[in-house]
Amino acid sequence: MSAQSNPGTPVVRPPESRAEAEALDRLDPLSTARERYSLPPGIVYLCGNSLGAMPFGAARRAREVVEREWGEDLIRSWNVHDWFGLPERVGARIARLIGAQPDEVVVADSTSINLYKAVNAALGLQPGRRVIVAETGNFPTNAYVLQGLAARQGEAPVVRAVDRAGVPGAIDTDTAVVVLTHVHYRDCAAFDLAGITARAHEAGALVVWDLSHSVGVLPLGLDAARADFAVGCTYKYLGGGPGSPAFIYAAGRHHPRLEPGLPGWWGHVAPFALREDWDPAAGIRRLLTGTPSIIALSVLDAALDEFEPVAVEALHAKGRGLVAAFMDLARRRCVQHGVGVATPDDPARRGSHVALRHAHGYEIMQALIARGVIGDFRTPDVMRFGLAPLYVRYVDVWDAVEHLVAVLDSGEWQDPRYAARSRVT
Ligand SMILES: Cc1ncc(COP(=O)(O)O)c(C=O)c1O
Structure with a gap:
């Protein structure tokens, strides 16, 4: 050897x-x-790309958040333990792993829902363009979300799905958004993230990356690649636990004009002012919708401790x-x-x-x-x-x-x- x-x-x-x-x-x-x-003795666990193994710290944190923060501190925890800021705090930790600024990532909802929000937001930045370029054979939820968008009334987008090799050639000056999964769930093939992003920008298109199979294992350099949007699961390599909330990234330069297409009170500038009209929060927080799962977010936060020194x-x-x-x-x-x-x-x-x-x-x-x-x-x-x-x-x-x-x-x-x-x- x-x-x-x-x-x-x-x-x-x-x-x-x-x-x-x-x-x-x-x-x-x-x-x-x-x-x-x-990791139980006698088990060879090779499913971290699907459901990551449990860090012991996650179990400790689950007990703490349930028994002490919820059980004893009750509703005061929104302020005392800053549950309110948890989606951004956890987002900031994921930002390091994907090469983003701490205020460009927020964590809540599922990857499917975040994909919907990201594609909507990207389309909103591309008036006059309606074509979404995607890969055939991508993870089904990605296709279903795009089909749902294409089925809506009025100026619905049109999905142009092509095979992997055909993606660069399918991007043209009609393309509003390119929606791709960076690492394929089946064969594990990875796109050239920076190369495709540059190709899309040359044509005036934006890109939404699904990083579900990339985060925690590959250097991604989103900001360096001038990426636009990204989403991804946290229950795979990050070990956030079954159904842990997903992340959504939007490049800071897009924040002032971002409309999630799924607005809710958690993305409002002042949720507890309880106003009638939608007025989005200034930054990435506007991509939140409803009350996030604090228990799941806390467990994910603990799982990320394992990545901190690495x-x-x-x-x-x-x-x-x-x-x-x-x-x-x-x-x-x-x-x-x-x-x-x-x-x-x-x-x-x-x-x-x-x-x-x-x-x-x-x-x-x-x-x-x-x-x-x-x-x-x-x-x-x-x-x-x-x-x-x-x-x-x-x-x-x-x-x-x-x-x-x-x-x-x-x-x-x-x-x-x-x-x-x-x-x-
Ligand atoms: C590429 C990709 N996107 C999304 C998902 C799942 O998304 P959700 O969090 O909505 O279940 C998966 C699940 O394996 C996936 O492989």
Whole structure:
């Protein structure tokens, strides 16, 4: 093994034995973070791209906010514990992870709702243009939100959905907004965020990025790329917990003219003045709608403590090493069983999960889960293995592939109980 290292890239060569994987873990500068997550013994948890593992601090904070802040301090907590400012405070912490200013991000609602608000706001800045350019095969909620916008009365936008390769060519001077997911939920391919943003701006278009599979694993540099809008989930790599509220980013230069299209009293300049007419708050806060979930926001806030001492580049370097190791092992040991590697080869064009394809991917994944290796499945044939840099080890990658090979060699996935489909896959 020759684990070369340079700043931010500690690993370039994948392990060839379990001992080499252990050696890579000993070199890992992030190795101590794992102790602060609840990861039951005997489980290899590779689903941080879907539902991040629970940091112990999140459980402590949940108890504190429920028992003390809500239980004892009651409604006074809106002021005493500044619950009112929590959407912005948590937003400011996420801002560092996406390369934004602290006052350009706010946290509330779901990614779907924030996407609606961001696209509406972007359209509002583009009078005379109606075309939305999007990618076919994107995560379905993104398509549904755009279809909903296109179905509205009057000057409804028109959605031009094209395949990934066709996106740059589809952007022209009719384009109002380009709406894309940076890292694809299925194959993990990443767009060139800065390049597409520049291409859109050249044509006079704005861009809304969905960063659900990017935040917490990739350097994003939104402000440096002069991005316009972004949204993203916090329950994946950030570990905010099931259904934790999503973030929304709007570049500061757009704030004075922003209309969310879903105004509510929490985005008002003076919610407790209880005025009849909509008068938006001055900055990013105008993208809030209704009362945010304080318990969920507090838990997310605690989960972000784990990211506080870590440079985004270090997360990226570790994730890149894990993905390279997983892909290399899968290529060497699984392709002969009909497994295809869908994640792109170019490390600059991918996120932090590995997507393997197999016609019986669902059954194979159930057999793996029965062995304690937890990934997930996306129809029609994709097995996903999320490699969260704060708590996945090289040895987990090694063990997961060992189990995968055993499942394929033995054919144990053919047991009929693995074919029964659950509601959530
Ligand atoms: C790209 C993308 N956007 C959005 C979502 C989900 O959004 P919401 O928070 O509305 O459930 C997901 C969920 O996996 C996703 O992968």
